[in-house]
Amino acid sequence: INNKDFLTAPIIDQIISSEKVAHVQIGNNAEHALLVLTKTGYSAIPVLDNQYHLKGLLGIGMITDSILGMERIEYERLEDIKVDEIMDTNLPTIRVKDRFQRAVDLLINHPFLCVTEEDGTFAGIITRRVIMKEFKKYIYN
Amino acid sequence: INNKDFLTAPIIDQIISSEKVAHVQIGNNAEHALLVLTKTGYSAIPVLDNQYHLKGLLGIGMITDSILGMERIEYERLEDIKVDEIMDTNLPTIRVKDRFQRAVDLLINHPFLCVTEEDGTFAGIITRRVIMKEFKKYIYN
Numbered sequence: 165i166n167n168k169d170f171l172t173a174p175i176i177d178q179i180i181s182s183e184k185v186a187h188v189q190i191g192n193n194a195e196h197a198l199l200v201l202t203k204t205g206y207s208a209i210p211v212l213d214n215q216y217h218l219k220g221l222l223g224i225g226m227i228t229d230s231i232l233g234m235e236r237i238e239y240e241r242l243e244d245i246k247v248d249e250i251m252d253t254n255l256p257t258i259r260v261k262d263r264f265q266r267a268v269d270l271l272i273n274h275p276f277l278c279v280t281e282e283d284g285t286f287a288g289i290i291t292r293r294v295i296m297k298e299f300k301k302y303i304y305n
Numbered sequence: 306i307n308n309k310d311f312l313t314a315p316i317i318d319q320i321i322s323s324e325k326v327a328h329v330q331i332g333n334n335a336e337h338a339l340l341v342l343t344k345t346g347y348s349a350i351p352v353l354d355n356q357y358h359l360k361g362l363l364g365i366g367m368i369t370d371s372i373l374g375m376e377r378i379e380y381e382r383l384e385d386i387k388v389d390e391i392m393d394t395n396l397p398t399i400r401v402k403d404r405f406q407r408a409v410d411l412l413i414n415h416p417f418l419c420v421t422e423e424d425g426t427f428a429g430i431i432t433r434r435v436i437m438k439e440f441k442k443y444i445y446n
């Protein structure tokens with residue numbers, strides 16, 4: 165395949181589907197989110213609502229940053245902070261029927277992208293690792 | 306350039322040099338490390354000794370995981386835990402004079418690689434972002 169074939173390939177086979185993606189829900193508190201992130205071992209995960217719509221991105225750094233006080237890290241405040249208040253709502257997304265080109269462009273600055281259906285339903289994620297594997301196969305030919 | 310040129314290119318121009326790399330030192334405690342990670346915004350950084358030799362990798366997840374007690378997250382223990390006890394010492398490394406091929410192979414499973422001189426001195430890091438930018442230039446031709 166040539167460069168153009170690589171860029172125009174659909175992303176659909178590379179999507180990690182939603183049931184395999186760790187996430188937290190709107191309304192969860194930051195302490196719960198910290199437990200989920202620590203136990204799954206991921207540094208950032210999607211935030212969904214109860215309709216499985218994508219609402220934002222929550223990273224461990226956002227949690228610790230929210231309790232960095234003047235004198236100490238204020239751990240006791242974690243149970244009073246909702247993920248809604250600290251998540252990143254400015255996250256780039258990609259559609260299920262988009263092509264590698266859009267994934268390549270966005271994954272330069274983002275470790276993973278949330279994939280959504282036309283109606284905003286969360287469909288899964290596409291990660292740098294998956295694109296790099298495809299790129300490696302491509303470049304080794 | 307062709308595939309072979311891409312893979313045999315030296316990594317040297319893509320290294321983020323050591324003075325630009327946030328790190329912690331052997332002997333630092335986990336609370337200090339958590340502050341460095343939170344303030345720099347990175348999820349994992351190298352651990353060096355006072356001779357600027359690479360000793361390991363420390364991620365935020367390793368810190369929170371170390372204080373996950375049976376009943377609660379035991380934040381008070383952070384100042385008593387040394388980074389030496391919780392860091393990852395199994396990290397892959399790459400030499401200053403290595404080629405893109407080795408970087409591509411290893412960055413599939415690691416967000417960044419520590420670059421060392423022959424004598425183990427820390428020279429900098431090479432990141433997925435940098436390799437993906439080179440790959441994008443390559444594939445857009």
Ligand SMILES: Nc1ncnc2c1ncn2[C@@H]1O[C@@H]2COP(=O)(O)O[C@H]3[C@@H](O)[C@H](n4cnc5c(N)ncnc54)O[C@@H]3COP(=O)(O)O[C@H]2[C@H]1O
Pocket residue numbers: 180184185186187204205206207208209210275276289291292293294348413414415416
């Ligand atoms: N349990 C595990 N098993 C094997 N390797 C692991 C792993 N956890 C992390 N890694 C490796 O570390 C990289 C960075 O993970 P991080 O959690 O910072 O960053 C992750 C995380 O924020 C998110 N992510 C990946 N898979 C996820 C999942 N199943 N659920 C939720 N978020 C996920 O996408 C980012 C990029 O993932 P990517 O695979 O490119 O890159 C991953 C992968 O190469």
Ligand SMILES: Nc1ncnc2c1ncn2[C@@H]1O[C@@H]2COP(=O)(O)O[C@H]3[C@@H](O)[C@H](n4cnc5c(N)ncnc54)O[C@@H]3COP(=O)(O)O[C@H]2[C@H]1O
Pocket residue numbers: 207272273274275321325326327328345346347348349350351416417430432433434435
């Ligand atoms: N201050 C910032 N400005 C702009 N973009 C930012 C940023 N902090 C993070 N990012 C973006 O988020 C990605 C993941 O960052 P993370 O800290 O999890 O994972 C980072 C971090 O663990 C480490 N890293 C990168 N630059 C570093 C530095 N100057 N010092 C120490 N560690 C660094 O290498 C990993 C992969 O970095 P990469 O650049 O491929 O990928 C970065 C970059 O695309």
